[in-house]
Amino acid sequence: MPFSRLPLAVLALGTLSIAAGCAGDAKDAPETASNVEGRMLHTPETFTGESTAAIDGDGSMSLVSDHGARCAGPYRQVPNDNAAEVRAGASNSGVAKLTCSDGRTGSVMFTLGANQAIGTGMLGQDIVTLIIEE
Structure with missing residues (x-):
């Protein structure tokens, strides 16, 4: 049963990684015209x-x-x-x-x-x- 929690933990970690990547992109975004x-x-x-x-x-x-x-x-x-x-x-x-x-x-x-x-x-x-x- 401990393996059934593994996909949820991996999904949560992946979501945090994506959110952290998006936060960094905001200041690197090009200027808007x-x-x-x-x-x-x-x-x-x-x-x-x-x-x-x-x-x-x-x-x-x-x-x-x-x-x-x-x-x-x-x-x-x-x-x-x-x-x-x-x-x-x-x-x-x-x-x-x-x-x-x-x-x-x-x-x-x-x-x-x-x-x-x-x-x-x-x-x-x-x-x-x-x-x-x-």
């Missing part, structure tokens, strides 16, 4: 692309304009220093620093929501609005 869409305020130019990090993490952003320009740069999470002024809880924001193939550069500051981030900033001489959706 989020969709990015945007538009310029004063010109009829739109952007599509992706961010390689979650909206509340660090990564990079890569965009393509419908006019052919390619823009890319780092995206990172930053503390929102204004939260105390409006009596809000501690929160985070994101910022992207972009450089485009046509020579434009700029920064976009994002407000983080549950499943998206909305950002506004300057790109070259115009205002740009971008939305990151997970």
